[in-house]
Amino acid sequence: xxxxxxxxxxxxxxxxxxxxxxxxxxxxxxxxxxxxxxxxxxxxxxxxxxxxxxxxxxxxxxxxxxxxxxxxxxxxxxxxxxxxxxxxxxxxxxxxxxxxxxxxxxxxxxxxxxxxxxxxxxxxxxxxxxxxxxxxxxxxxxxxxxxxxxxxxxxxxxxxxxxxxxxxxxxxxxxxxxxxxxxxxxxxxxxxxxxxxxxxxxxxxxxxxxxxxxxxxxxxxxxxxxxxxxxxxxxxxxxxxxxxxxxxxxxxxxxxxxxxxxxxxxxxxxxxxxxxxxxxxxxxxxxxxxxxxxxxxxxxxxxxxxxxxxxxxxxxxxxxxxxxxxxxxxxxxxxxxxxxxxxxxxxxxxxxxxxxxxxxxxxxxxxxxxxxxxxxx
Amino acid sequence: xxxxxxxxxxxxxxxxxxxxxxxxxxxxxxxxxxxxxxxxxxxxxxxxxxxxxxxxxxxxxxxxxxxxxxxxxxxxxxxxxxxxxxxxxxxxxxxxxxxxxxxxxxxxxxxxxxxxxxxxxxxxxxxxxxxxxxxxxxxxxxxxxxxxxxxxxxxxxxxxxxxxxxxxxxxxxxxxxxxxxxxxxxxxxxxxxxxxxxxxxxxxxxxxxxxxxxxxxxxxxxxxxxxxxxxxxxxxxxxxxxxxxxxxxxxxxxxxxxxxxxxxxxxxxxxxxxxxxxxxxxxxxxxxxxxxxxxxxxxxxxxxxxxxxxxxxxxxxxxxxxxxxxxxxxxxxxxxxxxxxxxxxxxxxxxxxxxxxxxxxxxxxxxxxxxxxxxxx
Numbered sequence: 001x002x003x004x005x006x007x008x009x010x011x012x013x014x015x016x017x018x019x020x021x022x023x024x025x026x027x028x029x030x031x032x033x034x035x036x037x038x039x040x041x042x043x044x045x046x047x048x049x050x051x052x053x054x055x056x057x058x059x060x061x062x063x064x065x066x067x068x069x070x071x072x073x074x075x076x077x078x079x080x081x082x083x084x085x086x087x088x089x090x091x092x093x094x095x096x097x098x099x100x101x102x103x104x105x106x107x108x109x110x111x112x113x114x115x116x117x118x119x120x121x122x123x124x125x126x127x128x129x130x131x132x133x134x135x136x137x138x139x140x141x142x143x144x145x146x147x148x149x150x151x152x153x154x155x156x157x158x159x160x161x162x163x164x165x166x167x168x169x170x171x172x173x174x175x176x177x178x179x180x181x182x183x184x185x186x187x188x189x190x191x192x193x194x195x196x197x198x199x200x201x202x203x204x205x206x207x208x209x210x211x212x213x214x215x216x217x218x219x220x221x222x223x224x225x226x227x228x229x230x231x232x233x234x235x236x237x238x239x240x241x242x243x244x245x246x247x248x249x250x251x252x253x254x255x256x257x258x259x260x261x262x263x264x265x266x267x268x269x270x271x272x273x274x275x276x277x278x279x280x281x282x283x284x285x286x287x288x289x290x291x292x293x294x295x296x297x298x299x300x301x302x303x304x305x306x307x308x309x310x311x312x313x314x315x316x317x318x319x320x321x322x323x324x325x326x327x328x329x330x331x332x333x334x335x336x337x338x339x340x341x342x343x344x345x346x347x348x349x350x351x352x353x354x355x356x357x358x359x360x361x362x363x364x365x366x367x368x369x370x371x372x373x374x375x376x377x
Numbered sequence: 378x379x380x381x382x383x384x385x386x387x388x389x390x391x392x393x394x395x396x397x398x399x400x401x402x403x404x405x406x407x408x409x410x411x412x413x414x415x416x417x418x419x420x421x422x423x424x425x426x427x428x429x430x431x432x433x434x435x436x437x438x439x440x441x442x443x444x445x446x447x448x449x450x451x452x453x454x455x456x457x458x459x460x461x462x463x464x465x466x467x468x469x470x471x472x473x474x475x476x477x478x479x480x481x482x483x484x485x486x487x488x489x490x491x492x493x494x495x496x497x498x499x500x501x502x503x504x505x506x507x508x509x510x511x512x513x514x515x516x517x518x519x520x521x522x523x524x525x526x527x528x529x530x531x532x533x534x535x536x537x538x539x540x541x542x543x544x545x546x547x548x549x550x551x552x553x554x555x556x557x558x559x560x561x562x563x564x565x566x567x568x569x570x571x572x573x574x575x576x577x578x579x580x581x582x583x584x585x586x587x588x589x590x591x592x593x594x595x596x597x598x599x600x601x602x603x604x605x606x607x608x609x610x611x612x613x614x615x616x617x618x619x620x621x622x623x624x625x626x627x628x629x630x631x632x633x634x635x636x637x638x639x640x641x642x643x644x645x646x647x648x649x650x651x652x653x654x655x656x657x658x659x660x661x662x663x664x665x666x667x668x669x670x671x672x673x674x675x676x677x678x679x680x681x682x683x684x685x686x687x688x689x690x691x692x693x694x695x696x697x698x699x700x701x702x703x704x705x706x707x708x709x710x711x712x713x714x715x716x717x718x719x720x721x722x723x724x725x726x727x728x729x730x731x732x733x734x735x736x737x738x739x740x741x742x743x744x745x746x747x748x749x750x751x752x753x754x
Contacts (some may be wrong), residue, residue, distance in 0.1 A: 008463070009754060041693055063655075063694040083694050084639035086385070086651055087716045108640050111715050140695060141640050141649055171692065262461035263485050263518050272518055274463055278440075279754075282659035282728055315548065316418055316727055317440040317460050318517055338488050339464045350693055351659055354732075357753045376734045377386060377656075 001367040003301065003360075004341075008260040009279035011356035012343065013371070014303065015363055018236060018254045019051065025218060025235045026055045032224040037061050037080060037211070039233030042350045044373040045359060046074040048236060059102075061213075061231045065092050066377050072101045080104045080211070082167065082231065084133065084141055085112055090119030097128050104164055104209075108133035108142045110149060113156045120160075129164035130157050131209060132200075136192040137172035137185070145196040154205040165209030166200070168193045169231070173216040175288070179246060182220035189217050194226035216247050237349035240297060244289035250297060250305060255353060256343040257296070258360075259319065264333040271321040271336045275344055277314040281351035295319060296344035296352075302365065303343055311344055319344070378744040380678065380737075381718075385637040386656035388733035389720065390748070391680065392740060395613060395631045396428065402595060402612045403432045409601040414438050414457060414588065416610030419727045421750040422736060423451040425613060436479075438590075438608045442469050443754050449478045457481045457588070459544065459608065461510065461518055462489060467496030474505050481541055481586075485510035485519050487526060490533045497537075506541035507534050508586060509577075513569040514549035514562070522573040531582040542586030543577070545570045546608070550593035552665070556623060559597035566594050571603035593624050614726035617674060621666035627674060627682060632730060633720040634673070635737075636696065641710040648698040648713045652721055654691040658728035672696060673721035673729075679742065680720055688721055696721070 003012075029036040038052045041063035049060055049071060059078030062068045068079045077100060081093070085105045096103045105128050107113045113130065120127040132153050135142030143150045157163035170189040176182045189212050197207040212224075213231030224230065234241075237255040238248040259275035277295065286293040298309035298321055313320040321342070336342070346352035353359075354375060361369040380389075406413040415429045418440035426437055426448060436455030439445045445456050454477060458470070462482045473480045482505050484490045490507065497504040509530050512519030520527045534540035547566040553559045566589050574584040589601075590608030601607065611618075614632040615625040636652035654672065663670040675686035675698055690697040698719070713719070723729035730736075731752060738746040 007465070007754060083651065084649060086637045086639050088384070088637060109710075109715065111710070112640065115715060135642075140690075140692060140697065141642070260463045260465060262463050263489060265512075265518070272461060274460065277660075277728065278731060282661070283654075284659070284661075313517075315517060320517065333486075333488070338486065338492060351654065354655060377384060 003362060003365040003367060006258055006360055006367065008258050008341065009275040010258045011353060011359050012256045012258055013359045013361045014254050015361050015368065017252060021235055021238060021252065021254060022052055022055045025232060026057065028219060029230045030056060032221060034224045034227050035229040037229050037231045038236065039063070039082070039231050040067060040071060042233040042236055043353065044375065045371050046071065047371040049076065052236065058229065064377055065089055065096070066374070068096055068101065068103060070374055072096060072099070078102045080131070080231070082106055082169070084108055085116050087115040087119055090116065091123060093128060094120060094123050094125050097125070104129045104131060106131050106133050106167060107153065110152045110156060113153045117156065117160045117162065127160040127162035130162045131165050131167040131211060132157070134166050134168040134193050134196045136168045136189045137170050139171040140169070142168060145192045145199070150196055150199060151203050154200045154203065158205045163206060165207045165211065166193055166196045167209070167211035170212065170214045170217045173214045174241065174245070176216065176245065179220065182216050182245070183222060186217035186221040190221065190224060190227055197226065215242060216245055219247055234349050237353065239349040240293045240345055240347045241285040241289065244286055244291060250345060253345045255349045256299065256303065256345050257352065259342050259344055261336045261338055261340040261342065263338065266331060266333055269322055269327065269332055271332050273311070273319045273321055273342060274317060275311070275319045276317045278316050279355055280311065280314055280319065280344060280346060281348065281355050283348035283351035285347040293347060296346050299343040299345065301341040301343065380739060380742040380744060383635055383737055383744065385635050385718065386652040387635045388730060388736050389633045389635055390736045390738045391631050392738050392745065394629060395425070398612055398615060398629065398631060399429055399432045402609060403434065405596060406607045407433060409598060411601045411604050412606040414606050414608045415613065416440070416459070416608050417444060417448060419610040419613055420730065421752065422748050423448065424748040426453065429613065435606070441754055442466055442473070443751070445473055445478065445480060447751055449473060449476070455479045457508070459483055459546070461485055462493055464492040464496055467493065468500060470505060471497060471500050471502050474502070481506045481508060483508050483510050483544060484530065487529045487533060490530045494533065494537045494539065504537040504539035507539045508542050508544040508588060509534070511543050511545040511570050511573045513545045513566045514547050516548040517546070519545060522569045522576065527573055527576060528580050531577045531580065535582045540582060540584070542584045542588065543570055543573045544586070544588035547589065547591045547594045550591045551618065551622070553593065553622065556597065559593050559622070560599060563594035563598040567598065567601060567604055574603065592619060593622055596624055611726050614730065616726040617670045617722055617724045618662040618666065621663055621668060627722060630722045632726045633676065633680065633722050634729065636719050636721055638713050638715055638717040638719065640715065643708060643710055646699055646704065646709050648709050650688070650696045650698055650719060651694060652688070652696045653694045655693050656732055657688065657691055657696065657721060657723060658725065658732050660725040660728035662724040670724060673723050676720040676722065678718040678720065
């Protein structure tokens, strides 16, 4: 199958770029002495995770137990479920453990730790290993590294034989500006997570795993002393938010949405395409960055950037492509006739990929394979 | 199955509210003398469309040919594909016609009309009926009602035996403020579309169908003289954008996302839930309205509104629930313990529903049925 034969909209993966992205992260994390545990929520695709494993990844991270089940079924048996554990999900988690999956859970409160311990005991099983989530950036979840609750949770889990260590996700890294801020944020993430581990150890509690991560902090980390593993997700595809942060260039981006021109509003310089928010997602992550990329940056069908053209508005199945300047340089109906095919680079690869059921894997203009992705809960 | 047995996140439909929403739109449009052709892109669910048909709907509107195929397979044979036709899709459209589907297409340029005519003739088939899209609000697609191109397109289609009429979608209605603006916008939509039809007829071209629509203009239309059919989609579920426009009340909203509390940041008054943007969508449609509802308005598990609580931030599988005031009225960990279940009313039902593979249909706290929805292209 050729690129020209694909129906639109379609999610495209540039496999050569993906292999470079995987190799870059793996070699960076390995060189700093840590293991890499990729977050597969970005791709939700077995074939992508297999390539990460072939490059040296140790285990995977998931955002849902459905991901855990799908990847375990495909031979991935070392899985961190990195969302705070809801008590109702204990039977599902314990079933995975019984089937041989080395599933690790996460909590960030004594209440959640007690729910996990109580849930496992009520089911008559061992308590699964648990990481304590640490809040290093006041961004989302986690206990403060200096809190008394950290030690309370540690004691509860240790007494249950379930304390596996600490983990954090430094989501604030997405709001950094420039290399110096990213390097400092990576060091903040490392230092505060290691500090939490040291407090547990000083209290006589074991803390074998020290897990940190986000794509920006992983790639801008200068050292990982005391860290045992790094988790990162979006690096496998990159996106415009990552490009805006300086993590990659636009032409490193692996994922694109193929679209077809279906109309014009010539007086306004608009090109209407058949990729709306259903295909691109509603994510507007670059709106908070210095360069707002609308709903995505436009390339020609072969992937060459069309300088200044973005998807500026999106309805369900309509995208409106405009020149960033607001002035089209010539008649858009002549430049982009009906039927013209374009690629759109996404703001946020995790969100855009989630709108699609499969990836068309490209080698040049050949569709080398079609890889399914799964969704739902 | 009981509501309490559902895994989270899950998409819930309140069937009684849905039946009221369907009856309201049907009786309003019927009373004004037009047919109702619901847009099924909102639900992408056969069972929902069947209820719209039972209430009196005449045909359906779709946003993709995949929807057309799925609904035709389920016995819906009068289908308007309401997105400008891409030439590459002609074989798929013609195949549906050959199978007996009364599929109507849309174009808004002479170039697209010629592509449709050429595509049908190249395939050796009759040209399918085509509506000319009219631009009544400078919002998206369509030719101007007073343009010369309208008559050019009309002649091309008429000579090919394919001119079925005119249609518009008044997307600008989503930006109206207050009843007077909505009534005026509905009249603008009606008047300009009827004017386009009259220009075609004055030029000796037939224009049997005059199709208008959007949920706000449909419900605020005071008259539909000259209009033969109304299309509307989101009315079947409503959402917070519609409530913000005054189209419905929050407690009319049919669709909600069930979520579980997984943690807290007590000092900030944050309640973390397991419904992030993957379950809620990234749609922030109320951000442009006077009352910004964040990623959704929070109700208790039974659906009673919790005054002032919204999902204020969202990551992939995490939502952060906060009180709108920024001050939680009491300890959030006591008010919403881990494991508490909440419902979230969505900004934009079409976008939120698209994140789910099925609907749990509720009668009180009983899950009466599970209806699948489809996705993709």
